Amino acid sequence: MLSAGLRIYTLILTLSATLVLAWGQSRQGLEADLRAMLPPSGGKMVLAAKNLKTGETVHVDSATRVKTASVIKLPIMVEVFYQVKEGRLKLDEPISFNDSDKVQGSGILQDLHGGLSLTLRDAVILMITLSDNSATNLVIDKVGIARVNDRMRSLGxxxxxxxxxxxxxxxxxxxxxSAAYGLAMTTPNDMIVLLEKIARGEILDQAACDQMMTILKKQRSRDAIPRYLGESTKDKPAVVVANKTGSLNDVRNDVAIVLTPNGPYVMAIFCYDLKDTRWTADNEGTLAIAKAARRIVQHFETSMIP
Incomplete structure (x- = not known):
């Protein structure tokens, strides 16, 4: 007959094995679900996510290089804050905007008269919240392309x-x-590294990260990662999403810090080679990102083992 201590030890081992098996099955099911969310008419999706409370990560081909489209504006903003800290720039310094600075694509500045005076802070906010391309170029002129790239390398x-x-x-x-990736390139793995540093207050200091988070939370494009994550109700606190999107005809991207009552998560989801090139909220790539984000959050919320 087993002693009481041995019976308890055996029970603990059995329960642990059961939990590990269930967790493994949950992870396998998650990956299968995510791979099944590919846009129906054609395209590819790669992603990375991390539960910052438990350390659990999710990966689907997350080392794949992808076109960033406007997601690169997040690293550009990070470089602005570094140069402000170094004394090279000031957020309130004026920037002249002229007709010659106007470029096509997203944003509002191209529709305004030239001769405006903005602050660097204004340009950064426009670059992130409206993904303003003209504002982005003003910011790039201030920080420099090489410095952005050097900074990203230094951050890993x-x-x-x-x-x-x-x-x-x-x-x-x-x-x-550049010929292959256009404006810029990244990987999902790289992006969750950067997002985690911002979420943990590790870019410069907590104050700088708080300012960047405030800007990201004002993102106007809410059709991808935030789409299905829910609004607050009487019994359920809001899920807050601080994100930056990026789109081309055959590309839809979104990277985000997701703040939930159970802890913060970061995720970076990229869809490319899309056959659906409609510029609508129901583009198949946009919907795939939204569904993947919801499934990842559901998994993190119910995961039993860190």
């Missing part, structure tokens, strides 16, 4: 590179990487 983002300004032609032939 080895696959993140900004190649050029937005919709500005250059006389120099593009590098092979």
């Amino acid at each position: 983002l080895k696959e993140t590179k900004l190649f050029k300004k937005v919709f500005v032609a250059t006389s120099e032939p593009p590098s092979p990487e």
Whole structure:
């Protein structure tokens, strides 16, 4: 007959094995679900996510290089705050905006008269919240492309590179990487590293990260990661999403810090080679990102083992 102590030890081992098996099955089911969320008409999806409370990560081909589209504006903002801390820039310093600074695509500045005076802070807010391309170029002129790339490398983002300004032609032939990825490139793994540093207050200091979080929370594009994460109710606190999107005809991207009552999560989801090139809220890539984000949050909320 087993002693009481041995019976308890055996029970603990049995329960642990059961929990590990259930967790493994849950992870396998999660990955299968995420891979099944590919846009129905065609396309690819890669992603990375992390539960910052437990350390659990989720990966689907997360080392894949992708076109950032406007997601690169997040690293550009990070570099602004570094240069402010270093004394190179001031958030309240004026920037002149002229007709020659106007470029196409997203944003509002292209529709305004030239001769405006903005602050660097204004330009950063427009760059993130409205993904304003003209404002982005003003900011790039201030910080410099090389400094953005050097900073990302110093932070451990080895696959993140900004190649050029937005919709500005250059006389120099593009590098092979620029020819392949356009404006900029990254990986889901790189992006969750950067997002985690912001969420934990590890970019410069907590005050700088709080300012960046405030800007990201004002993001106007809410059709991807935030879409299905829910509004607050009487019995359920709101899920707050601080995110930056990026889109091209055949690309839909979103990266975010997701603040829930159970802890913060970070995620970076990229859809590309899309056959659905509609610029609508129901683009298949946008919907795939929204569904993947919801499934990841559901998994993190119900995961039994860190």
